[in-house]
Amino acid sequence: MVYSTAFGGLFALVFSYANGRMKSTDPRVVSVLLAITGIIAVYVVPSIKYPANPPSVGNPDTIGMRTELYFIMMLVSLLGMIAATMLQGRLRRQYNAWTSTYLAGACYILIVFTTGELLPAVNEVPSNFPADLLWNFRIDSLGMQIIMWATLGLGFGAFTEYANRNRFGYRNGANIQLNAH
Template identity: 40%
Template sequence: MNPISPRILLVRGMLAGLLAGVAAFLVAYVLGESKVDAAIAIEEAAAAGHDHGEESAPVSRALQATAGLGTGTLLYGIALGGIAALVFCYALGRIGRFSPRATALLVSGGLFVTLNLVPFLKYPSNPPAVGDPDTVVRRTTLFILMIALSALLSAGALILGRRLAPRLGNWNASVIASLGFVAVVAIAYASLPGINEVPADFPAALIWQFRLTTLAVQAAMWTTFGLAFGFLAERSIAPAPAPQEAVQPVS
């Protein structure tokens, strides 16, 4: 295959991340904004009985749901696209004889599980009106800690699988490493404190719809990135054409 610098793949990864950010924005806007509006309405209704005076929001809700949401998801997609491209550079050829497209999809799926799914199952996202403002620092710290633990455990499982592969074969080594990852994550789930600050009168259906929507946003982002970056990477790392021998003219 043609040699290619990590910088070129980084640029392509950020471009794929931009496309992934667009997909995430569309899913968040279509599926998520109605859930956010419903949660805000519940919060405002609960605060209506308290006389705190009228406070105007510095940014309108319409601007938050369009320009604010779009800017956030696009920047988030570009940043994650660059990180994923660097992971792809390391993984290509080291996790098996996969094509660039297959490697991109594997990297994308692995990062989705590591950075989103595993932390989500322990500390799922909450809509507005859910959560004590006094514990926001604690909740944020625990969530970031869960992401860091998941990333470290994922890297450890990858190293374990590579070391076991020569003796046990790729399949058996992958199964053992995956089971070890799940076991240690389960221990982390049991060790870290839980958080349950959902008000008793908050609609259960709304909170789970919101949580599933946030997971769908991340799934849409990583799926789009895997497909787009796999296409761009494969075109960049295409096999070099064999040089043609010059044909001598017949005299």
């Protein structure tokens, strides 16, 4: 819960910055897009290079190094996602939305792929460790991340839209005109 609460706080800060700066004025759309890019940049990409392992798997002497490598991959992925988003905005001046998105996405993939190739591999799972247990642990880890990011993306956007509607009389980005008699 502490992990999810911390990410919720960070998500709220990023949402506050992004809301109004993105083309969509609907906070639900902004929230869902941030959640999708968040799970990709913060979890999926780093986990491809350094997947989650059950507790006590691996050499305890290398846990610091493994943690550093994971966070380096996460940081590069997150910064690469930010750079790709900024690049996409600049490319939209010259190309259509699809082309600029493809080019920015290709740059992001190039950044994270190159970083993944440059960082050392860590494979400390013993050969006699049960493969089904390892697989189930990694699937459960992914499932927990999907639940957290989906809850953030869908819930935060819905609550923000609801609060805006009740506070400012907005619905789906449009001001509701009230008839005064």
